[in-house]
Amino acid sequence: MGRTPCCDKIGLKKGPWTPEEDLKLTNYIQIHGPGNWRTLPKKAGLERCGKSCRLRWTNYLRPDIKRGRFSFEEEETIIQLHSILGNKWSDIAARLPGRTDNEIKNYWNTHIRKRLLRNGIDPVTHAPRLDFLDLSSILSSTLCNQSLVNVSSLLGAQALLNPQLLLLANTLLSLKEENPEIILQHLQQNQQICNNSQENLAPPPTLQSNHFQVQPMQTTGEGFFCCPNSQETLGSQPNYIQCSSDSEVPLVSENSNTRSVNGCSQNFTLDSLRSTPISSPTPLNSSSTCSSSVDDERESFSSLLKFEIPDGFDFSEFM
DNA sequence: AACTTTTACAACCGCATCATT
DNA sequence: AAATGATGCGGTTGTAAAAGT
Numbered sequence: 017m018g019r020t021p022c023c024d025k026i027g028l029k030k031g032p033w034t035p036e037e038d039l040k041l042t043n044y045i046q047i048h049g050p051g052n053w054r055t056l057p058k059k060a061g062l063e064r065c066g067k068s069c070r071l072r073w074t075n076y077l078r079p080d081i082k083r084g085r086f087s088f089e090e091e092e093t094i095i096q097l098h099s100i101l102g103n104k105w106s107d108i109a110a111r112l113p114g115r116t117d118n119e120i121k122n123y124w125n126t127h128i129r130k131r132l133l134r135n136g137i138d139p140v141t142h143a144p145r146l147d148f149l150d151l152s153s154i155l156s157s158t159l160c161n162q163s164l165v166n167v168s169s170l171l172g173a174q175a176l177l178n179p180q181l182l183l184l185a186n187t188l189l190s191l192k193e194e195n196p197e198i199i200l201q202h203l204q205q206n207q208q209i210c211n212n213s214q215e216n217l218a219p220p221p222t223l224q225s226n227h228f229q230v231q232p233m234q235t236t237g238e239g240f241f242c243c244p245n246s247q248e249t250l251g252s253q254p255n256y257i258q259c260s261s262d263s264e265v266p267l268v269s270e271n272s273n274t275r276s277v278n279g280c281s282q283n284f285t286l287d288s289l290r291s292t293p294i295s296s297p298t299p300l301n302s303s304s305t306c307s308s309s310v311d312d313e314r315e316s317f318s319s320l321l322k323f324e325i326p327d328g329f330d331f332s333e334f335m
Numbered sequence: 336a337a338c339t340t341t342t343a344c345a346a347c348c349g350c351a352t353c354a355t356t
Numbered sequence: 357a358a359a360t361g362a363t364g365c366g367g368t369t370g371t372a373a374a375a376g377t
Binding site for chain 1: 342343344345346347348
């Protein structure tokens with residue numbers, strides 16, 4: 017209903033904004049505020065439609081916009097929020113002060129999405145992809161030609177149905193490139209996962225808790241990756257995949273609603289995930305003091321996310 | 336150096352929803 | 357309640373810059 021032609025009107029300019037136009041728009045809004053976007057262009061002396069002005073302001077000219085590369089924490093937060101909220105970019109942007117929905121959406125499509133796909137993780141469901149086929153044979157042939165270990169026997173046929181093992185395999189493939197020496201160690205340390213998978217096939221990754229915690233882990237020389245559903249499969253022992261890293265690896269764990277990154281403890285409940293105005297940002301992301309933003313390093317971390325939503329949790333709240 | 340391909344991101348489009356009359 | 361107008365949102369496109377050949 018009620019839609020009216022906008023930029024298609026003859027005489028209204030489209031395409032990239034010039035510095036002069038930016039200046040006009042900025043000056044006008046700083047003095048008068050945006051007010052009515054439809055009438056703004058005329059008042060500001062711009063030959064643009066209101067929609068174009070609004071977009072230019074909210075996505076680019078607004079003074080509180082943070083520009084530049086996304087920090088590691090920001091990227092991690094985006095992945096976490098996306099796994100819960102889906103493509104609700106504006107909701108995600110509300111948790112990342114200074115970032116716009118458009119910027120996050122672009123960053124997701126050009127960086128994060130591709131990286132998840134490369135790591136065998138479905139960027140829509142955030143679950144390991146089942147077309148990551150025949151991992152045991154792939155691993156055996158690519159990782160263990162030197163007869164370090166028979167991965168097939170470690171994993172077993174059912175491994176292909178176990179998301180934990182898919183993640184483990186994925187991580188091992190990454191490790192192969194970074195530090196092949198510790199692969200055997202990882203496999204042995206995670207043999208319990210493999211054994212358990214033979215007896216008790218883990219269900220697909222599901223959301224089981226409405227509160228979770230991201231804790232920093234000191235990983236001087238070795239880090240831990242966390243696989244989904246660790247508690248069910250391994251009892252009280254979290255299901256970690258050890259790996260080499262000098263960075264602090266944020267880790268999601270249960271039974272707390274506190275999130276801390278680099279020592280900064282922050283509330284992080286699903287309540288806080290509900291839509292919040294940009295003017296009152298939740299302190300989800302810390303100040304960008306974490307400088308480990310090397311792509312390869314980030315790539316290694318992309319499989320560590322774990323979300324648990326309790327039974328009976330009402331997802332409609334987020335729809 | 337010239338051309339092609341890829342990447343990154345600003346901007347646009349159209350639909351949905353909210354607000355007002 | 358219905359009609360209309362305004363705004364917000366997510367998907368998509370266009371294009372400049374970078375990378376590759």
